[in-house]
Amino acid sequence: MKKHLFRDEFEELLSESAEELRMYPSDRVWTNLQKHLRHEQQWPALTFGSILIGALMLAALIFVHPSKEVIEAKQALTASPDTKALAAAAAAAPKLAVPVPVAKPAHLETNVSPTFGSSGHTYSSQPAAVAATTEAAPDVSTNLTEASDAITASEPAPDSEAGSTLTNNELPNRSLTLLPAASMGPAASSLPAGNDDALAITPPGNELTIANASPVPPAMLQAAGKVDAAARQMAANMTARRQPRWSVQYYATPSLSYRMLAEERRVNGPVLQPNLDHLVQHAPKLGIEAGVAFLYSVSDRLRLKTGLQLNYRQYAIDAYSAGAMQATTIRFDQGGIPATIPAFTDVSAVAGNSPITINNRFFQVGIPVGFELTMARLKQSQFVIASTFQPTYNVGKQGWLISADYRNYVKENTLFRNWNINAGIEAFLRFKGKGNLMWQVGPQIRYQMLPAAVSRYPIREHLIDYGFKIGVMKTLQ
Amino acid sequence: MQQLSTKNVYISVVVTQLRMTEDLIIAGCLANNPVAQRELYNRYSPKMLAVCYRFAHSREDAEDMLQEGFIKVFSQMHTFQAKGAFEGWIRRIIVHTCINVLKRNKKFNESLDIEYALEAQVKENIPSILQAKQVVECIRLLPTGYRTVLNLYAIEGYSHKEIGEMLDVGESTSRSQYTRAKAMLEQILVKKRIIEKPDLQPGAVALV
Missing domain, CATH: 2.40.160.20 (Porin)
Structure with missing residues (x-):
């Protein structure tokens, strides 16, 4: 086709040629298009997934993660057996037990509170008192949990006399001195200043022996008095503290x-x-x-x-x-x-x-x-x-x-x-x-x-x- | 009675399909109905791909432009007002998509020597049966800037002012680009023997 073109004819030729042309797209165009269109209508899984994962993480944090007190107590106990560390551990432990009806302190109270000494002193299992004896027995390297477990396992007779033997297969073969006192209430007794007796639980082999050790060094009694005072202060604080809301x-x-x-x-x-x-x-x-x-x-x-x-x-x-x-x-x-x-x-x-x-x-x-x-x-x-x-x-x-x-x-x-x-x-x-x-x-x-x-x-x-x-x-x- | 009912349903279906008017397609697309979307695509994609092809460097690029354009068509369907032709509305979206793609790829700065274009034309084996196809292929031999202005002015009907705004150039630039594009295309078409060389008589091909 040959023809002379005038100004409008040229543009007309271009326009007509362009309008006549039809081209059929490949399948991939519609496939991609459809994916895009359907994607917009999909369930917002990402939104829901993110919220769900966030909620689960929060749940894990709240329900599984141990509290700060537990971590501090464990660190204190494992790092050093000295008086301060044990006292800190003892101070922290009862806090954990507050909202829990059945907890270690309760066991201690049940199992250990009976009179251990023949002198008639009744010692409640106040954890602070554990620390009091460590000065007199510096080689003690146990921790509170271990001691508590040992005592719980031993199931001592309420009226056990001095020198009675507690069987405990789990206790290490070493000297353990224990002044138990668990109750955090006002009834928790302290070691009298003039007391000449001290409790010593010494397991020879697999046997745990409770015996009187006399006389008690004055340094030990002084330390016991300090710790006991601190424990009473803490008990008062906890009583005053509000219930969690x-x-x-x-x-x-x-x-x-x-x-x-x-x-x-x-x-x-x-x-x-x-x-x-x-x-x-x-x-x-x-x-x-x-x-x-x-x-x-x-x-x-x-x-x-x-x-x-x-x-x-x-x-x-x-x-x-x-x-x-x-x-x-x-x-x-x-x-x-x-x-x-x-x-x-x-x-x-x-x-x-x-x-x-x-x-x-x-x-x-x-x-x-x-x-x-x-x-x-x-x-x-x-x-x-x-x-x-x-x-x-x-x-x-x-x-x-x-x-x-x-x-x-x-x-x-x-x-x-x-x-x-x-x-x-x-x-x-x-x-x-x-x-x-x-x-x-x-x-x-x-x-x-x-x-x-x-x-x-x-x-x-x-x-x-x-x-x-x-x-x-x-x-x- | 049952047969009659079935027959009526069949006729109703056929009639319904025949009457699948633009309004129904639009309503269906607004409701995200996949059948209506497919119908719209089937109806307009061949013509729109040809539009894209005139702007693009290759068929693949043209298909990418088409896809992007149709995504806009479907997503902006609610903005269509029945004041003008639906096809014209789609076409405007497609053309603007093509321009945006070209802008994004910064292809406007390309220049092409006319000798190269003529040579390329000879090398390219254009089927001589389809004149429309030939003309479009010749348009595609032009440099991007020339081709875009020529497409917009001579085929799509935009004014130089509108073209200047679309391409971020001055109106005069659009004019000069078109003049050069037209001259170059004429040479290509003459060389291809699709048109005769214009006579230099009064009233013959003149500048815009």
Whole structure:
């Protein structure tokens, strides 16, 4: 084709040639495009994973990591057997035992408090007193734990006389001098200044012998008096110290989500279907909520709490395949005036084609704020009721809405609210567990107060979850 | 009765598919419906790839531009207002994507000697059956700067002022680039025997 070109003709030739050209992209373009498009709609696993890992790390830190006192005590005991170290260890040990009902000091009190000496002095197993004897017996290289275990294992007779023998297979073959005194209360007796007797537990071989050693060196008695005074001071401090008020709680609640539908009556809009619950066939599905809460004891019975909670709630809708894409509309209110927006779906609400199930799923992050009230206390348990108010944010959602003519379902995530408010009530039994852990189990009901869709969508959908909550709580020191 | 019902459903499906209008596609894409997205892609990607191809250095580059452009199309679908043609809206997005890619790669500074272009044209075995393809391939032989201005002005219909703003150059620069691009392309087309050398008569090919 040859032709003379004029100014417009040249540009026309270029334009026509360009417009005529069709090129078909390779499959990789659509594949990459699809990956990108689907990726945007994926469940925000990274967000949830990060929060979960953070919560687990916090749990590990709180529940597993030893307290500062334990570390200090161990360091002091292993580093030096001198008086100061043992005294520090002895001072630290009872602090650990405060919130624990059954602990070493209690054993010591039970097993060692009996009268050891024939002179009639009663020594409670006050740990500080252990240190008092070390001056007189500088070769002692045991630690408090070891001594406590040894004494616990020996099970001495309450009225054992001087010179009685305690069998202990675990004690080292060395001289051990022990002045036990465990009780931290005011009843804890101290070694009298004029006492001439001292206790010596000396295991010859595998036998632990308690014998009188007389006379007691004055230096030892002086040291015992100092340490005892320090112990009494510490006991007074601990008595004066307030009970811990903060607790941390981890919980999970498997739940079933139900929904309630109702068409909102607008001023200018007719109610087309007064009983939507019968028209829409829905089936509950299992969801879960899990979180961490921090509780503050206002009084013995009342605790306030808040925290962070993750919710996964879902329910199924029985629908039918429409076979192909169909045009439909979603009803919408624009300032009281009924309007519709075009939509596009292949899911029908009318029976006829092959039945399918569609799911409405929501992934939420919530900040529950509420309280707990202890209604009754039993020996090892409590009956508690609680209520929370939970602002929630949808970090992931997949929702189907019914069309204006109630004949189709339309997948339209943009019409669902991001923010919502839930209210939860629960009742549970709380049991004492090992250490200062408390376990709790009980039913819970959660109600979504605002409709799932935006206010301009005339059909109101409220979710209600029935769940069973399991939790564990630890008092923070 | 059952057969009749099935037949009606079948007809309904066929009719529905035939009536898959632009509005339905837009509504479907707004709802992130994969079928609607695929339909939109199938409908417009051949033409848009040709647009990208005119701007790009290679077919692979053109496909990358197309992919980036369609991601924008899908993600900005809610901004489309039914005031103008939907295809025109998509095309504007694609063209701007091409320009951004070229800017990003800083390919505007490339220069190409006309002799090299003519030689390259001879070396490149362009099928003579498709004139459109020939013309487009000749356009692609131009240096990037010339080619971009020529594409935008002569084919996409942008004014020199708009081109200057898009490419961050002056309006006069756009004009001069176009003049040179046009002259160079004419030489290539003549050499390729797609057009005759214009006569120097009044009314014949003139400068813009």
